[in-house]
Amino acid sequence: MKKQQGKGLLALLGIGAGVFAWWKYKNLSPEKKAELHAKANEVGQKVKDTYNDVESTVKSKYDELKSGAQKGVSDIEADVNDMRH
Template identity: 45%
Template sequence: MGSKKNGLLALLGLGALAWWKYKNSSEEEKQAVKDKVNTAKDNFNQWGSDLKSKATDVASQVQDKVNQTKSSVEDKINQG
């Protein structure tokens, strides 16, 4: 339990330090931080879109395979 408490306190301290540093930064430095955050957000959104697209492709391939197997089984039943 103490380890979690220390970790949370360390994280809170880092957050407070980052906030203080940001508040005392020049406008150019603030804009650079905003640009980095926006770039990271765009990259994360693109990654999410790519992941969703790949999942949709895999689901489509699985559905196609299920349909092929179903047709194959139905053909064998009808022949036999």
């Protein structure tokens, strides 16, 4: 029962924080709103760039591992064929 009360209190705090943030935003001057939008766009671009860098690195490592595994399989197949003859 206490666990549910804690979750309910946490939900109320979250809702309260959201309403407070909305109220603060609504009362910002147009200049401050523009600054906030610019900062949000900048952070979003940084996140996107970081994601693209990580994706590129992971793909590169995956391709390296895949080609190494294929080479290993080819080497094993060649060894097996040599042993048969």
